[in-house]
Amino acid sequence: MSRRNITVRSLLEMKSAGEKICVLTSYDASFTRMIEAAGIEVILVGDSLGMVIQGQESTLPVTLEEMIYHTRNVARGRECALLVADMPFMSYRSPSLAMESAGRLMKEGGAHMVKLEGGAAQLEAIRQLASQGIPVCGHLGLLPQSVHKLGGYRVQGREQRDATLIREDARLLQEAGVDMLVLECVPNQLAAQITAELSIPVIGIGAGPDCDGQVLVLYDMIGLNPNPPRFVKNFLHSGRNIQEALQAYADAVRSGEFPTAEHSFK
Numbered sequence: 001m002s003r004r005n006i007t008v009r010s011l012l013e014m015k016s017a018g019e020k021i022c023v024l025t026s027y028d029a030s031f032t033r034m035i036e037a038a039g040i041e042v043i044l045v046g047d048s049l050g051m052v053i054q055g056q057e058s059t060l061p062v063t064l065e066e067m068i069y070h071t072r073n074v075a076r077g078r079e080c081a082l083l084v085a086d087m088p089f090m091s092y093r094s095p096s097l098a099m100e101s102a103g104r105l106m107k108e109g110g111a112h113m114v115k116l117e118g119g120a121a122q123l124e125a126i127r128q129l130a131s132q133g134i135p136v137c138g139h140l141g142l143l144p145q146s147v148h149k150l151g152g153y154r155v156q157g158r159e160q161r162d163a164t165l166i167r168e169d170a171r172l173l174q175e176a177g178v179d180m181l182v183l184e185c186v187p188n189q190l191a192a193q194i195t196a197e198l199s200i201p202v203i204g205i206g207a208g209p210d211c212d213g214q215v216l217v218l219y220d221m222i223g224l225n226p227n228p229p230r231f232v233k234n235f236l237h238s239g240r241n242i243q244e245a246l247q248a249y250a251d252a253v254r255s256g257e258f259p260t261a262e263h264s265f266k
């Protein structure tokens with residue numbers, strides 16, 4: 001069956017129709033072809049590559065050059081999926097730098113959308129990107145680029161004050177022009193509330209079953225992480241090969257079988 005090209009508009013239509021959006025990270029052309037074969041709508045070249053490809057302790061050392069290199073490789077394997085590339089740490093510390101970095105990820109890497117972490121502090125950069133027709137994905141909740149400030153990879157928004165702040169940031173990001181939002185490691189109820197309040201698609205990772213879609217790190221969901229976080233499910237089991245595991249992930253997201261309470265936070 002031939003697949004349609006996925007655009008910002010098709011993702012909005014999926015949200016309106018209540019169809020779940022499947023997102024997976026990829027860092028090279030070969031995995032990208034397999035992800036395409038599984039019909040996954042969005043491919044994220046995450047700066048998680050610093051940890052899963054480079055073996056770093058965090059995403060902080062990843063450079064813009066490395067992001068462009070991996071995005072270009074993924075773009076060669078891409079067919080229909082929307083290609084999102086992470087803006088690495090310090091590559092969007094001013095609106096003009098954000099424009100420069102996003103421009104390179106799109107022109108040299110072939111990205112269709114760029115992702116950046118943070119709330120109110122990023123509004124000016126987001127406005128400028130949006131004004132130049134650059135699609136942007138926000139990222140709230142657990143912000144891996146702020147791991148040292150947060151004091152570790154921990155659930156965010158459990159306190160009422162923090163939850164209110166994340167909700168307010170989500171609203172501000174949408175107003176500033178983001179086209180999609182990733183919510184990482186927040187309680188189910190908060191994610192459900194934000195998903196209902198926003199008109200843009202909200203993609204969860206450790207954010208419960210009520211988001212508009214789900215994202216996982218590819219290497220986590222095929223069991224390559226010896227210490228996976230609670231929200232990860234290994235789909236490569238029971239004699240499945242990698243292609244079957246990717247398909248099982250897509251099917252489980254679409255049917256709402258993933259994530260369950262076991263992969264979520266209260």
Ligand code: KIV
Pocket residue numbers: 025044045046047048049086182205215216217
């Ligand atoms: O870098 C990454 O892979 C991400 C996902 C975890 C959402 O940002």
